[in-house]
Amino acid sequence: MAESPDIDILARGELFRGVPVEVLRELHAASFRRKFPAGETVFQQEDAVTTFYIVVVGRLRVTQTTLDGQQIIIRYLGPGDVVGYAALTGAPAHPGAVTAVDDCHLIGMPAPMLRDIMSRNSRIAMNAVALMGERYQDLQLRLRELATEKVERRIAHTLLRLSQQAGRRTARGIEIAFPLSRQDLAEMTGTTLHTVSRTLSGWEARGLVDSGRRRVIIAKPEALAEVAEEV
Amino acid sequence: MAESPDIDILARGELFRGVPVEVLRELHAASFRRKFPAGETVFQQEDAVTTFYIVVVGRLRVTQTTLDGQQIIIRYLGPGDVVGYAALTGAPAHPGAVTAVDDCHLIGMPAPMLRDIMSRNSRIAMNAVALMGERYQDLQLRLRELATEKVERRIAHTLLRLSQQAGRRTARGIEIAFPLSRQDLAEMTGTTLHTVSRTLSGWEARGLVDSGRRRVIIAKPEALAEVAEEV
DNA sequence: CACCGTCTTTGCGCCAACGCAATTAACCAG
DNA sequence: CTGGTTAATTGCGTTGGCGCAAAGACGGTG
Numbered sequence: 097m098a099e100s101p102d103i104d105i106l107a108r109g110e111l112f113r114g115v116p117v118e119v120l121r122e123l124h125a126a127s128f129r130r131k132f133p134a135g136e137t138v139f140q141q142e143d144a145v146t147t148f149y150i151v152v153v154g155r156l157r158v159t160q161t162t163l164d165g166q167q168i169i170i171r172y173l174g175p176g177d178v179v180g181y182a183a184l185t186g187a188p189a190h191p192g193a194v195t196a197v198d199d200c201h202l203i204g205m206p207a208p209m210l211r212d213i214m215s216r217n218s219r220i221a222m223n224a225v226a227l228m229g230e231r232y233q234d235l236q237l238r239l240r241e242l243a244t245e246k247v248e249r250r251i252a253h254t255l256l257r258l259s260q261q262a263g264r265r266t267a268r269g270i271e272i273a274f275p276l277s278r279q280d281l282a283e284m285t286g287t288t289l290h291t292v293s294r295t296l297s298g299w300e301a302r303g304l305v306d307s308g309r310r311r312v313i314i315a316k317p318e319a320l321a322e323v324a325e326e327v
Numbered sequence: 328m329a330e331s332p333d334i335d336i337l338a339r340g341e342l343f344r345g346v347p348v349e350v351l352r353e354l355h356a357a358s359f360r361r362k363f364p365a366g367e368t369v370f371q372q373e374d375a376v377t378t379f380y381i382v383v384v385g386r387l388r389v390t391q392t393t394l395d396g397q398q399i400i401i402r403y404l405g406p407g408d409v410v411g412y413a414a415l416t417g418a419p420a421h422p423g424a425v426t427a428v429d430d431c432h433l434i435g436m437p438a439p440m441l442r443d444i445m446s447r448n449s450r451i452a453m454n455a456v457a458l459m460g461e462r463y464q465d466l467q468l469r470l471r472e473l474a475t476e477k478v479e480r481r482i483a484h485t486l487l488r489l490s491q492q493a494g495r496r497t498a499r500g501i502e503i504a505f506p507l508s509r510q511d512l513a514e515m516t517g518t519t520l521h522t523v524s525r526t527l528s529g530w531e532a533r534g535l536v537d538s539g540r541r542r543v544i545i546a547k548p549e550a551l552a553e554v555a556e557e558v
Numbered sequence: 559c560a561c562c563g564t565c566t567t568t569g570c571g572c573c574a575a576c577g578c579a580a581t582t583a584a585c586c587a588g
Numbered sequence: 589c590t591g592g593t594t595a596a597t598t599g600c601g602t603t604g605g606c607g608c609a610a611a612g613a614c615g616g617t618g
Contacts, residue, residue, distance in 0.1 A: 160467060166475040170467060185460025186453070191467060214453065221452030222417070222445070228459035229416025235466040236391060236401060236422060242473045243517030244397040247605070278566065286474030291605060293567055309565060309614055478575070509596065522575060524597060540584050540595060 100124060102203055109150055109176045111184075111223050119217055127205040132156075132196040134275075138179060141193045148183035148210045151175050154200025155262065155274040159283070160192045169283040171234065172197075172274070174262055181231070183207035184214070184224045197274050242286050250285040251295050252324035255305075259314055268306050269315035277310045299323075331355060333434055340381055340407045342415075342454050350448055358436040363387075363427040365506075369410060372424045379414035379441045382406050385431025386493065386505040390514070391423045400514040402465065403428070403505070405493055412462070414438035415445070415455045428505050473517050481516040482526050483555035486536075490545055499537050500546035508541045530554075 103120050106112045106127075112120060130149075132138060138149065141161055151173055158170040170192050173179055179202060182190050214220045241250050255272070264273040278289040278296070285292070296312075299305045304320050306313040314320055334351050337343045337358075343351060361380075363369060369380065372392055382404055389401040401423055404410055410433060413421050445451045472481050486503070495504040509520040509527070516523070527543075530536045535551050537544040545551055 160471050162471065162475060166471075168471050168474045170470070181460065181463070185457045187457075187460055187464075191464050211453075214456075215449050218446050218449040218452050221449050221456060225445075225452060225455045225459060226416045226418075228456060228463060229412065229418055232412070232459060232463050232466065233418075233422050235463065235470060239401070239466060239470055239473065240391050240393065240397075240399050242470065243399045243514075244393060277564095283474075288606060289566080290568085290607080293565095294605095297567070508594095519576060520596080521577080521598085524595095525575095528597070538596095 102127065102129070105152055105176075105203065106150065109178075110227050111150070111178055112220065113223055115217060115219050115223075119213065119220075123205065123210075123213060126209045127203050130202050130204050132200040132202065134196055134199050136196050138194040138196065138202070139190050141190060143190050145180065145182045145188060145190060145207050147180070147204050148207045149179035149202040149204045151177045151179060152201040152203055154196060154198040154202075156200060157195050157197050157280075158192045159195070167283055168286070169280060171231075172258070172262065178227065180207075181228065183210055184228070186211060247285065247287045247291055248295055249324055249326075250287070251281060251292060252320050254281065254284050255312065255314060256317070256321060256324060259317065263314075266313065269313045270317055271311070271313045275310040276312055281312075333358065333360070336383055336407075336434065337381065340409075341458050342381070342409055343451060344454055346448060346450050346454075350444065350451075354436065354441075354444060357440045358434050361433050361435050363431045363433065365427055365430050367427050369425040369427065369433070370421050372421060374421050376411065376413045376419060376421055376438050378411070378435050379438045380410035380433040380435045382408045382410060383432040383434055385427060385429040385433075387431060388426050388428050388511075389423045390426070398514055399517070400511060402462075403489070403493065409458065411438075412459065414441055415459070417442060478516065478518045478522055479526055480555055480557075481518070482512060482523060483551050485512065485515050486543065486545060487548070487552060487555060490548065494545075497544065500544045501548055502542070502544045506541040507543055512543075 099117075099121075103117075103124050106120050106123060107115070112123070129152075132154070138156065139147075141159075153175055156173040156179060158173060159167050160170055161167045173194070178184070179194055180190060182188075214224065241253055245253070258272050258276070259270045262273045263270040265271075278292045281292045282289045296305060296307050299320070300307060302319075304314070304316050304323070306315050334348075334355050337351050337354060338346070343354070360383075363385070369387065370378075372390075384406055387404040387410060389404065390398050391401055392398045404425070409415070410425055411421060413419075445455065472484055476484070489503050489507070490501045493504045494501040496502075509523045512523045513520045527536060527538050530551070531538060533550075535545070535547050535554070537546050
């Protein structure tokens, strides 16, 4: 089915799995490629929903900001992920902002076009429901962690989850394969960069992790998992 | 379109909005009514997904429990709401438990039947995507609150939100129209019943609320909103 | 290579919220 | 009306994590 590399990418993503080739061709015809260098913003919170993207390469960060400037990281996106789920649900505005943390390649297409094709192809719509369900469950889990666990466990859980979705085996352990600062971890776990720094320092001393400037390597994943689970 | 009260109820719910009558008839033919007295469980966390419900009357609580027995309340459901969204997404097991807090009437139908009809009616699938998107946004908001706000503000926000979805005007203010204990509020805001109790006592003294055993009346909604927003 | 901005570390004081415990209040069943 | 059960209140001691501040490390840039 290798008529075009982009069609292959679409076909492999969760959203367009099992969709007939002619529909993929139609999608592809309306799509374009776009690069976002590290640090660039794909869209801001409250922006009108105009375009829909799928990640080809790179990592992006989804954030939400309060009126008084406090920010939290909702999730990270990687290859194959949907960027801007509001285009799926039909919401008029983006509930969060998306920023490239790496150099990224995205496939984009106009949001109304996607909605139209989706309404004529229930397979895509069914995939979209499943996708939203998974994301919903992720948030449920994080909400529970935030509500019931102490900071150290939350950070441990977060690192383990990141290693699942963006871990790279290295000689020194599993490396989180994108720039990740103390501040970022703080915004993911509902704490401050100071507490994150202290926590990592402690783990570093015990040989659990090996971290540096915007870089975290999990040296002993099993030991970290123990920290995450201990009562 | 009043051929049957149940068809009317379905047609008014978010999920089946705009769906042709003959499809509603098909759904109705496969559906049944079921009562759940207050306190009864509709399904447990991890239960297999077999049945799908829509609330007709009553309130239900969706909870998630950790291995070590800690519980949080994900949300409350009321008339028109979907019970067990896993039946929509196709997940094999329920990610949370649902319990009636009132005496409830639900309309139920087999989950595979719903999935089948949905896959043949993209309008239902599109509605489902929109519905999941709304729920996702709700969780995003709560996550942000939990991560960035102090307890008092979280409780205030939670009460205001509950008054939106289940508030009843009374002489003394807006009453949350279902039994709601301090423990319940604690499980919604990620704190302890003690802290909730102290907070409500404080508000009570200032005349903001008027609460009692499993009962909360918001006497001054504007003043409570101020508490929720103040820095 | 030296500079500068960004990120990280660490010390210290403080306070919001927790945890425990004991008392009181409300509701229900018989 | 009474006894029993469940919910709510409140006092008290403790502490995890915050907030502030200052110093140190890293890495990119001219």
